Amino acid sequence: MQKYTTPCGLECERPLSLHPQPRNSASSPLPINCSCSSCATHGHTPPLETQASLGCGACPAPRPPPRRPRAPLPGVSAAGGLSSRAPPRQPTVARKRLRGHRGKHVILMKCQAKPYCLCQRGSLSPCQPFVLAYIRQALALGEPSVKIEDVTPKISPSGPLFPTEKRIAELFETNTYSVVNIFDATLRPQLNITGVVEIPEGNGSGVVWDDSGHIVTNYHVVGSALSKNPKLGEVVARVTILAAEGIQKSFEGKLVGADRAKDLAVLKVDAPTDLLKPINVGQSSALRVGQQCLAIGNPFGFDHTLTVGVISGLNRDIFSQAGVTIGGGIQTDAAINPGNSGGPLLDSKGHMIGINTAIFTQTGTSAGVGFAIPSSTVLKIAPQLIQFGKVRRAGLNLEFAPDPIAYQLNVRNGALILKVPASSAAAKAGLAPTGRGFAGNIVLGDVIIAVDGKPVKGKSDLLRVLDDYGVGDQVTLTVRRGAETLEVILPLEEANV
Structure with missing residues (x-):
């Protein structure tokens, strides 16, 4: 059977007359890498790497679908062809930011009815509409192919933490398991019209005091339950403890003792020993204004939140609910919000130097002036509450x-x-x-x-x-x-x- 050479330079059993003739056959020789639709119909599609090269521009261009007329580009007539006054342009490589793709893309127009892009993965995929419009305009200006590169800056991997940042992160990761979330058992969260659970009034924080399950917190955190004069051993709160696997486990908080004058209370939970991570208590007598401090708590119900600040003042008077002044209060600019009460204030070594208890504000949120009961006071009150159930002052x-x-x-x-x-x-x-x-x-x-x-x-x-x-x-x-x-x-x- 006789074979014919197609415009693409391939052999075909069909006569040459059945193949479309190139528009510029009289003025220029035929290229060998034309990928016209007729050749593709007979199985003569060139390899992918061949298609990636510049097209011949010999095959008839596909007729675009009708659309609304718009202002022509400079050098382009309203019909989409080249203006008679515009000189012919040489094929150039255009660069354009392309958000929808990664890496470099070669847009193949040549003789195909639809434009495609060759991605790094080696597969052909349709381009985004704005890219297609850009390619059509480029072809109308005489560019047989357009190369588009993604110019998105290279994303560098995150570098190592600074020593100070690393130290703070380590302190938080070590002490966060010693901080618990406390909910007053007498207060129940209500659903508002949006279906979001509101923050209960008795939401606060506490610290694990010892391996026996004693939890130290503020009196006002469980004040609603204590106002009903519960007996020692009664359940006054729900206590959630963070386990090592990141799961919150809830326990009943039973009353051990409370001191309204110093705004301190001690609860007890029946939790496994491996779940209890007692806090390291430091001395507050040697504190200095300006040294760094960290506050961990559950502000607004967001459990295990860390804020960092400095000690702003010492020996401040904190007025308790009993009208008694708590002397030696620590002032800090670390953000302390509702829910932080009862949580620890740590020094730069991770030792608890105070129990966060109050904020000075007129709006109910942190204003940069927070107060903590010094650890020297906590060390006097907590052991008495555990031993006697009250403070022998x-x-x-x-x-x-x-x-x-x-x-x-x-x-x-x-x-x-x-x-x-x-x-x-x-x-x-x-x-x-x-x-x-x-x-x-x-x-x-x-x-x-x-x-x-x-x-x-x-x-x-x-x-x-x-x-x-x-x-x-x-x-x-x-x-x-x-x-x-x-x-x-x-x-x-x-x-x-």
Whole structure:
């Protein structure tokens, strides 16, 4: 059977007259890599690598579907052909950013009815519409093929962390298992109209204190349950602990003891020993303003959240719900929000230096001024709550005038005694209360100005000084009575606060 040579340079059994003749056959020789549709019909499609080369431009161009007329490009007539005034252009390689592909792409137009791109994977896939429009315009300008490269910048792998970042990440990963999430058992979350669970009022944090399952938190975190005067051992909260595999496990939190005056409470969970990771407690007495600190908690219900800041101030007075001043408070600019209460404040070594307890704000969210109960106070209160269920706090069992009232009575320095119970040790020592004279005038009582030589500026200052003593300790009070100064020795009693 006779074979004929096609315009593509291939042999075909069909006569040459059945193949479309190239438009420029009279002016230029036929190329050997034409991929016209007729050749493809008879199985003469050239190999893929051959198609990737420049086309011949000899086969009739496919007729595009009708579309709305638009403004022609410079040098292009309204019909889509070359303008008679525009000089013929040489084939060029155009570069264009292509978001839909990766790597380099060779767009094959030549004699095919549809444009395709040759990706790095070696497969033909249709291009995006905006690319096709770009290719049609390029062909109309005389470019038989267009090469498009992805100019997206190379994505570099993330580098190693800085030493400080690495240290903070390690501290968080180590201590996050010692932080628990606490929900007040008496408060139930409600579904709002959007179906999102609202954050319960009693949501807060806590720290694992020991291997026995004791959890230290703030009094106000479980304040709603404690306001019902539960007995020791009753369930007052749900406690969730993060396991090593990243699963939150929930347990019942039973009341061990609470101290409203210092805003501290201790719960107990019956959890496996391997799940309990006690926190490392450090000393807060050697802290310095400016040193770095970290706060871990569950703000707004987002469990195990880390914030970083510095210690902004020391020896701040924190007023508890009982109206008692918690002395030695730590001020920090680490973000402390509702839900952080009861969580630990850590130093740069990962030791707990305080329990986050309050924020100074007018909006209910963090304003860069947060406070924490110092670890020195926690170390005094928590063991007593675990052992006795309450705090045996040393005191004088006297009623003192609030500092503003004492100031109005011209007491500028010291704690003014208002009442002295008859059965108290202070009464036996001869301390005098404030009273009224025969004419109805106010007769000021004794004013305590020092305890064992430590100066006392007012009521709150006296209570802070007495925190360093235990029940039964003998103290020497420096008392101002009228124009004279006395020294009174007496034992401290268990405070009724």
